[in-house]
Amino acid sequence: MLNNKRLVLAHFWLAFVLFGVALLLGAWQMLVRSPLHPWLHDPELYYRSVTEHGTVMGYAFPTLIAMGFGYAVTELALKRPLVGVRWAWLGFVLLAAGAVTASVPVALGRASVLYTFYPPMIGNVFYYLGVVLVVVGSWVWVALMGVNLAAWKRENRGKPVPLAMFATTAGAYLWGWTAVGAAIEVLFQILPVALGWRSTIDAGLARVFFSWTLHAIVYFWLMPAYIAYYTIIPRAIGGRLYSDAMARISFILFLVVAMPIGLHHLFTDPQVGSGFKFVQSVFTALVAVPTLLTVFTICASVEIAGRLRGGKGVFGWIAKLPWQNPQMLAVALSFVMLGFGGAGGLINMSYQLDQPIHNTQWVTGHFHLIYGGAIVIMYFAIAYDLWPQLTGRALANWRLMRWQLWLWFVGMIVTTFPWHLVGLMGMPRRMAYFDYSDPALHAQASLVAISAVGGLILVISAILFFVVLWQGHRSPAQAPEEYRFSTPVHESPVLPAALNGFALWLALMVALTITNYGYPIAQLLATPDTAVPAIPIGAPR
């Protein structure tokens, strides 16, 4: 039973509204950079848009989804009212205020530093303060997840924590720790310069701190999608979760190894030793393990559904799956994108294979396919699944939902596959302008034009998404069935302590942070003369 429907709805709606704005900016960026549109003659406009697109899609949108979904899971899985509702609203207000505070200087062209900050570029101080507010708001949520889990555990000593809550808390703790890197960078390096107290900044150290956040943030974005794979999909398609323990192990592995691996973003940075890059490359490879466990477990769970519906033979069960159900479609499309994106990711994380595609459009293609594709399509699925609970009205237009999901899938493939290809051809990322009339770039022109069309398809899909949700709000009220998460094939009344709590895993996470980041950070802090003059961005000129 959901007591705080307005709280969850507020998070989801703010998330989706911001998403809609940022999506339009993204589509516009693709258009103006493509041969379909004449050159803007002002790259600043482009970078302004990229900064807003990244800030919303990277910080505000997924954080709001994770928070809203987390509050819903807390009440639905623990079956008790949320503790700290006022704090939750405070977190929401901080996030909303932060999103506005950061967006205003970006819109004014005073902070076109991209969402990854890139010191020594320094933008307007309010941009960074806005980002800080977003992070602080999200930390309120992290604390509330811990508090609610602890409250439930006090009342239910020795009982297994419901999987959905276990996974949500793992995601919260992962975010709580991984956000520390960027927080240190912003609070101790960037803000003093943005406030005018200092004029130099150690850009190399800042990049190392940011890499602490940069990769695990992706797994934080991914958590709601994985929670939906395990706890929503099997139930929604009439199956059973193949293994509860496997699910917990996957989330635990994400918690331990998703964070101390960010240096693979700095493979070409000179300020970090190659040994640490290699070690983190190895740990990045280990993150493939929980993803492969998940793919196996969910495929097995889906097979159970197919066989329960009368599917026979090695592949016969696939035809028997409820393909008309949007949840079934969403998970299938998500897995296809996860497969392609994951394969590209294995190349990104390999110390040597990364060289030809580092900082090319390939990377942009990779993370849009994984995040914009595999993960965001599950955000849609989560919204479709929860909306009847939140509004007390049915979402009946499955046909439109299927169209929306298919268009999102097609749009994302059409957008990102050409990006991978032009990346292999050497097209750099983060460029506002390409002269396609030049013979050396001419071969890339048609691919870039195709990807811009993909952006248009994504916009159409998003419009359909809003239509579906709006129809949901307008349909006649009806009491929703009691919400439940998927049930595993074997329900165990007791769990080993390791799979029912986080102490061991948090300890390993922090320990690996120290082993993998301790020396590079200490060395950069101890090396003199590493700071460079800050470059003010968007100052009056």
Add this chain to the structure above:
Amino acid sequence: MSDERLFTLRNVWFRASVGATLLALAGAALIGFVWLPSAQTDPQFQGIWNAICSAAGVPRQWYQVGTPVTPGYKVSTVELTPHMLDDATTLSIGRGATLSLRCTMCHGPRGMSEANSPNLAGQFASVVYKELQDFQSGARKNAVMSPMAQNLSDQDMRDLAAYYASLPPAARIRGDAPAIVAEGAPLRNIPACATCHGGVDHKVGSPWLDGLPAAYTKAQLAAFADGTRHNDISEQMRNIARNMTPEEIDAAAAWYAGSAHQ
């Protein structure tokens, strides 16, 4: 179950997880810090301790450099930072105004040239300061300017720079920029002029070119291209000017002079 102790070697989950983590870490470290560096033949990697230090990123000298190669001409030694000449005092501007009386013959009474010399009104203080320093040191040579700058003190140069920066600049040039100004020629390593010299962005040390006489711009680009002017840091402008076509030079010079709009 609640009595189960987790942080003990008797707990199989503890043993397995900590053991596997240590194993992965030790294996990765052995490969990354010992084996892979040992495959290198450079002396910095010879021996296990050297290999570990190199892989850890300990700062060390790579080449045993004897005496650095010096160029056959004077290079600019001026170091500029974005805010170093901000906040000029009125005293400094006033001193600069007095000193500027000797500049008026070429640069105009209010910093607007009518003699194909550069306009100085509204020019960035850092630019005027740097060019004066370079004329004095010999990094930049000019029959008229070199002697003029010879007896200026550092404070004189700062004051002149502050004065000219305080004057109202020429009207801004906007719109209809030729391709070389707006887009550059990326495949010939020519960035857009506008990204450093005004129109899109400004970079420290790059002059504001709006209203600059076309003859002067062309002469400077020619001087950069043949190397007779060489006070650009890291050969930035020399590399650009060498790759520009005569048509591009004409187009850029004409546009910044404002003639495209007249």
